[in-house]
Amino acid sequence: MTSELNRMTIAEARDGLARREFSALELTRACLEQIKLVDPKINAFITVCAREALAQAAAADRRLAAGDAPALCGIPLAIKDIYATRGVRTTCASKMLENFVPPFDATVIARLREAGAVFIGKANMDEFAMGSSTENSAFGVTRNPHNVERVPGGSSGGSAAAVAADECLGALGTDTGGSIRLPAAFCGVAGIKPTYSRVSRYGVIAYASSLDQVGPFAKTVRDAAILLRTLAGHDPRDSTCSARPVPDYEAALTGDVRGMRIGVPKEYFVAGMEPQVETAIRAALASYERLGAKLVDISLPHTEYAIAAYYIVATAEASANLARYDGIRYGLRVDADNTGDLYNRTRAAGFGTEVKRRIMLGTFVLSAGYYDAYYLKGQKVRTLIRGDFDRAFARCDVIATPVAPTTAFKIGEKMADPLQMYLSDIFTISVNLAGLPGLSIPCGFDRDGLPIGLQLIGAPFAEETILRAGDAFERTGAVKRRAAIL
Amino acid sequence: MADSKISVEQVRHVARLARLELSAADEIALQANLSEILQYIDQLNRLDTSAVAPTAQVGETGTPMREDVIANRPDPEAMLANAPARAGNLFKVPRIIE
Amino acid sequence: MSDSAYEAIIGLEVHTHLMTRSKLFCGCSAGFGAGPNENVCPVCMGMPGVLPVLNRHAVELAIRAGLAAHCEIAPESIFARKSYFYPDLPKGYQISQYELPLCKGGYIELPAHSEGAEPRRIRLTRIHMEEDAGKNIHESDASLVDFNRSGVPLVEIVSEPDIRSADEAGAYLRELRSILRYIEATDGKMEEGGLRCDVNVSVRKRGASEFGVKTEIKNLNSFRFVEKAIEHEVARQIEILESGGRVAQETHLWDPVREVTRPMRSKEFANDYRYFPEPDLPPLRVSPDMVEAIKASMPELPADQRARFVRDLGLTAYEAAVLTQDRDLAAYFETMLATGLKNHRTAANWVMTEVLRAVNETARPLADAAPLAIESGQLLKLVETGAISLNAAKTAFAAMCKSGKGAGATVAELGLAQVSDEGAIAAACDKVIAAEAAKVAEYRGGRDKLFGFFVGQVMKAMGGKGNPKVVNEILKRKLNA
Numbered sequence A: 001m002t003s004e005l006n007r008m009t010i011a012e013a014r015d016g017l018a019r020r021e022f023s024a025l026e027l028t029r030a031c032l033e034q035i036k037l038v039d040p041k042i043n044a045f046i047t048v049c050a051r052e053a054l055a056q057a058a059a060a061d062r063r064l065a066a067g068d069a070p071a072l073c074g075i076p077l078a079i080k081d082i083y084a085t086r087g088v089r090t091t092c093a094s095k096m097l098e099n100f101v102p103p104f105d106a107t108v109i110a111r112l113r114e115a116g117a118v119f120i121g122k123a124n125m126d127e128f129a130m131g132s133s134t135e136n137s138a139f140g141v142t143r144n145p146h147n148v149e150r151v152p153g154g155s156s157g158g159s160a161a162a163v164a165a166d167e168c169l170g171a172l173g174t175d176t177g178g179s180i181r182l183p184a185a186f187c188g189v190a191g192i193k194p195t196y197s198r199v200s201r202y203g204v205i206a207y208a209s210s211l212d213q214v215g216p217f218a219k220t221v222r223d224a225a226i227l228l229r230t231l232a233g234h235d236p237r238d239s240t241c242s243a244r245p246v247p248d249y250e251a252a253l254t255g256d257v258r259g260m261r262i263g264v265p266k267e268y269f270v271a272g273m274e275p276q277v278e279t280a281i282r283a284a285l286a287s288y289e290r291l292g293a294k295l296v297d298i299s300l301p302h303t304e305y306a307i308a309a310y311y312i313v314a315t316a317e318a319s320a321n322l323a324r325y326d327g328i329r330y331g332l333r334v335d336a337d338n339t340g341d342l343y344n345r346t347r348a349a350g351f352g353t354e355v356k357r358r359i360m361l362g363t364f365v366l367s368a369g370y371y372d373a374y375y376l377k378g379q380k381v382r383t384l385i386r387g388d389f390d391r392a393f394a395r396c397d398v399i400a401t402p403v404a405p406t407t408a409f410k411i412g413e414k415m416a417d418p419l420q421m422y423l424s425d426i427f428t429i430s431v432n433l434a435g436l437p438g439l440s441i442p443c444g445f446d447r448d449g450l451p452i453g454l455q456l457i458g459a460p461f462a463e464e465t466i467l468r469a470g471d472a473f474e475r476t477g478a479v480k481r482r483a484a485i486l
Numbered sequence B: 001m002a003d004s005k006i007s008v009e010q011v012r013h014v015a016r017l018a019r020l021e022l023s024a025a026d027e028i029a030l031q032a033n034l035s036e037i038l039q040y041i042d043q044l045n046r047l048d049t050s051a052v053a054p055t056a057q058v059g060e061t062g063t064p065m066r067e068d069v070i071a072n073r074p075d076p077e078a079m080l081a082n083a084p085a086r087a088g089n090l091f092k093v094p095r096i097i098e
Numbered sequence C: 001m002s003d004s005a006y007e008a009i010i011g012l013e014v015h016t017h018l019m020t021r022s023k024l025f026c027g028c029s030a031g032f033g034a035g036p037n038e039n040v041c042p043v044c045m046g047m048p049g050v051l052p053v054l055n056r057h058a059v060e061l062a063i064r065a066g067l068a069a070h071c072e073i074a075p076e077s078i079f080a081r082k083s084y085f086y087p088d089l090p091k092g093y094q095i096s097q098y099e100l101p102l103c104k105g106g107y108i109e110l111p112a113h114s115e116g117a118e119p120r121r122i123r124l125t126r127i128h129m130e131e132d133a134g135k136n137i138h139e140s141d142a143s144l145v146d147f148n149r150s151g152v153p154l155v156e157i158v159s160e161p162d163i164r165s166a167d168e169a170g171a172y173l174r175e176l177r178s179i180l181r182y183i184e185a186t187d188g189k190m191e192e193g194g195l196r197c198d199v200n201v202s203v204r205k206r207g208a209s210e211f212g213v214k215t216e217i218k219n220l221n222s223f224r225f226v227e228k229a230i231e232h233e234v235a236r237q238i239e240i241l242e243s244g245g246r247v248a249q250e251t252h253l254w255d256p257v258r259e260v261t262r263p264m265r266s267k268e269f270a271n272d273y274r275y276f277p278e279p280d281l282p283p284l285r286v287s288p289d290m291v292e293a294i295k296a297s298m299p300e301l302p303a304d305q306r307a308r309f310v311r312d313l314g315l316t317a318y319e320a321a322v323l324t325q326d327r328d329l330a331a332y333f334e335t336m337l338a339t340g341l342k343n344h345r346t347a348a349n350w351v352m353t354e355v356l357r358a359v360n361e362t363a364r365p366l367a368d369a370a371p372l373a374i375e376s377g378q379l380l381k382l383v384e385t386g387a388i389s390l391n392a393a394k395t396a397f398a399a400m401c402k403s404g405k406g407a408g409a410t411v412a413e414l415g416l417a418q419v420s421d422e423g424a425i426a427a428a429c430d431k432v433i434a435a436e437a438a439k440v441a442e443y444r445g446g447r448d449k450l451f452g453f454f455v456g457q458v459m460k461a462m463g464g465k466g467n468p469k470v471v472n473e474i475l476k477r478k479l480n481a
């Protein structure tokens, strides 16, 4: 029995812990055992926090015994290594921060602590969240638990893989252009990127500030809803964080989608999509019709421009966000006899290839003479993309699309061609530009056993709607959660 | 690279602005990568955006304001704990020449 | 330079700290005097993941500055990132305002020092908010960085190129400092980096309409340096033009030791700051209610006070200008008047001479250097009632500066009270008339000039305490009898 605890959902574990069927310590140990067993094969973690996790679990057991268990008491989670964790090394998968130990917690980390969660470890990712495959990590590639020759998606690939491989019950990721939804799809788990401003970004190492958003991975939509309720809400430390009240997302999971209008954008079903992906998506749409939802044909005409606009806006912001890594106050330093060389060499040695590429692109699009042609243009196209969604949501409640045109690709396949890699995010990136919530759920498997993801996009702050839709599909049992093949 | 969107000189200039030391190989690779990406970005020029307002942010507008109270206590040790080089409670860098 | 064939075109960018308790974007103390890196936190250290949250009081003070300078207050303004690398700049960018500043337009009116002269108006381009950087301390083998100042709120006040001389630049800075102190936006202490100035200077042939090539002189931190640097730079540019050369568009640094400007060494200074809207801060919205509330709380400004002093109190333009150069000085003067003084100009001159002398001699703030204004007022009141002489008042004032005692007590202690008792004065007069019979005869014979001599003798006989007015009266009566 003990060895199976790590396979539980959060909802199941919550009940089991409450009934004292097992202890938080046993649950945490089961996850640590699993990590010992499988992580050498998939490398989902940069830092495993066994000692801290066991102490947190012991504390959770005391609270459970005292009968004052908060929402996530004793639930082991993996934390993307982009979150500042007080006293625990936080690398952002970069050599630049290899030895950086923050003296503070990110707001969501503090919230999870308060909710009694157990932090099992810091998950691998693309360096500074720049990538779609978790191959751009200074700490090695993370492998897809369904097929270790394949990527787990990125940038939150470690978090998704850890959940898929039952190394934890849930995980934290971040999503700037698809970095939760794509790995969720590739690894066959649920992942939600909430509305921009729904969750605090304080203490989340910034990639592109106007696009970054915090979100959970989980084995079920219900678990994602449980996690989101703790994460979301106003934070006086984040000026962009909304003060809207946080609904009880779990209560929204009624299973009832009758009358729900599901928009199907024609621009998301185009050449280049794998037929098996399209088949699975169409089958999911048919399920929704059987559940009483109504399919509506819609158009998001500026979809094809999203990647171009994104790579202007995101890299511009990134070029400034990453200027703080200068070798003076923390992080790597390559010594030199003047400050100019110190910067140049430190940054050359500390950043990986993709990070440098994006810093260069972002610096260029903001530089004198190019601002209007690139940066301003990107911002204007962003307006057009938002407008597409505004018009679409006048006609539907949810937009359903594939998460990606393909299933998980082979490790190394796209590393030589950055543009091809960028195109992996073609279906997820518009959602970030528009600041909308997007949920990724498994909706099938291809012939090779690789998961296929369905994306459900909502209007701003319509997390309840997309979670209800995702949960309703999950309840049909059309897709059985498939244990990773490890 | 007949129609490079960016020259090696521009790559060098941008690297100077970004404070990145590049090897000769880096420069060539970046020229190729950035040219390809910029070429791809050029498709935006198909859109007439002359009458479109830019979007810089998608959250709620009107920045919140905090009250003017001191909320932090001095803790130089914690703030300097990650310093690559320090002299007492000061961060140490090579001598700056203006 | 009025005799020159050239005229100087000068614009100033003034940075000044706003007097808040905490920093602009975090809860660290903005105060001075802490040990190195004590007033820092992850936010103002630019640690990974941190975010800024705006200080409301800093915004209010910046709006006060804008209203005082007749600016338009933008209902929506935007913070931007200004990118450059420097060891004291923790994030690699400064959060500043660029395209849409909080305050636009406006002007500063320079006081007219002589009767009938028109006050000069120096137009402003803008006033915007930004954060300060830390401080580099240069040692022989290394530089050391302290981030205590990092994130302290500043306003940058940018003038149009309306200034025509070093003197006018000085007058502008003094008036600006005075305004900022009146509205309690800043304490205006230059020595603590409270006011820093960049200067743009060009020269052109008098009467020309085109501007010449300008140079920028950076980071001047005293009024005297600003004036000296402008004088030097104007002379340098005229010399270049006179010898047929061309002024190069450069950034210069002022060398306070050699009193010259020199071009900055780093060639790259032609910087590309890559401004773009700060994504971590939504636009700053200022409601009309907020502006109205701030307007209602505004104190009287120096220019208004000057006008009132001239109009209602009969001071000269010069006197009004001197008194309003400093809010505390003007307040001192008004408190003195509140004791019921009738002679306003005597009080004004008292402040400009006695009080300012005390401040200058001790180099301490007014409150420490001089007695309470109410005591100065009492002292002058004793002069007005004839209880003491003006000279005695000055003696008493000097003593009060040291002792901190009140006017009445000091006058009594030093025995400075005047004798107005007619009997005592008549007796002294009789004594002098008796002793100087020969001179009395001369006087009575028509040598009127001798009257002063008799007054002097009587005063001497009375130990200088005779009330001059009464002495005059009685003496005249007795001599003419």
Ligand SMILES: [Mg+2]
Pocket: C015, C096, C130, C156
């Ligand atoms: Mg400035």
Ligand SMILES: [Zn+2]
Pocket: B072, C023, C026, C027, C028, C039, C040, C041, C042, C043, C044, C045, C151
């Ligand atoms: Zn701070």
